[in-house]
Amino acid sequence: MEEKLKSFEKLLNIMDELREKCPWDREQTFESIRNLTIEETYELADAIIKENKTEIRKELGDLLLHIVFYAKIGSETNDFDIKDVIDGLCDKLIFRHPHVFGNVDVNGSSETVKENWEELKQKEGNKSVLSGVPSGLPALVKANRVQEKVRAVGFDWDFKEQIWDKVNEELNELKVEIDANDQEKTEKEFGDLLFSVVNAARLYGVDPETALERTNLKFIKRFEYLEKNTIKKGKSLRQMNLDEMNEIWEEAKKYD
Numbered sequence: 001m002e003e004k005l006k007s008f009e010k011l012l013n014i015m016d017e018l019r020e021k022c023p024w025d026r027e028q029t030f031e032s033i034r035n036l037t038i039e040e041t042y043e044l045a046d047a048i049i050k051e052n053k054t055e056i057r058k059e060l061g062d063l064l065l066h067i068v069f070y071a072k073i074g075s076e077t078n079d080f081d082i083k084d085v086i087d088g089l090c091d092k093l094i095f096r097h098p099h100v101f102g103n104v105d106v107n108g109s110s111e112t113v114k115e116n117w118e119e120l121k122q123k124e125g126n127k128s129v130l131s132g133v134p135s136g137l138p139a140l141v142k143a144n145r146v147q148e149k150v151r152a153v154g155f156d157w158d159f160k161e162q163i164w165d166k167v168n169e170e171l172n173e174l175k176v177e178i179d180a181n182d183q184e185k186t187e188k189e190f191g192d193l194l195f196s197v198v199n200a201a202r203l204y205g206v207d208p209e210t211a212l213e214r215t216n217l218k219f220i221k222r223f224e225y226l227e228k229n230t231i232k233k234g235k236s237l238r239q240m241n242l243d244e245m246n247e248i249w250e251e252a253k254k255y256d
Helices: 004-021 023-027 029-050 051-077 082-096 109-123 138-152 162-179 183-203 208-232 240-254
Strands: none
Touching: 004 023, 029 051, 029 208, 051 082, 051 183, 082 109, 082 183, 109 208, 138 208, 183 208
């Protein structure tokens, strides 16, 4: 523990030095760092999905730097410092885990923990179960979080198998609007279908964002194989028909 505290103290001291002596670091504000923080978060997410432990460690360090940076800026205006940030987090964790730090019994159930969590957040002043969902989340992630939130208060299907009737219902409604050539309603029904598919993924224990990203990476890998092997044949993709491309595409599947 002492070594960890020394490392954290070293980081804080480095941040003090940078803020005082580096022209770039001295100019930064909450707003100027915001987009960089978002970028670092996505880089961490990318390292996690690739299961690259070295990159995960590196990206966690980059995010930690941003947290310390924000806290340093906050301390300069006497709004808050790193101690306030940590103390606030500790207080929240203790309050939201009465089954660990109190005498609440959850019978070893993670679902009960989630339900209690939402009730405790309501006591903290959240007006709605959904008020804690950031408006800026990507739509796919937001849909999943919204559904997780409402499940915690009992708003969910009785049996997960029921979701397939809803998925099929939304798919049929989409087909009707496509046949009617109504672009506005087609978009709406596409949204409803995607929302129901996200719901299905959640019910079956699949994180939709992770599942889609893995498919993205798989597609990119196969397409790059297609490009590489097309060049080897002295052709370009524009010179090949779909059957020729599919033949190489099937080869690419062997390397998934």
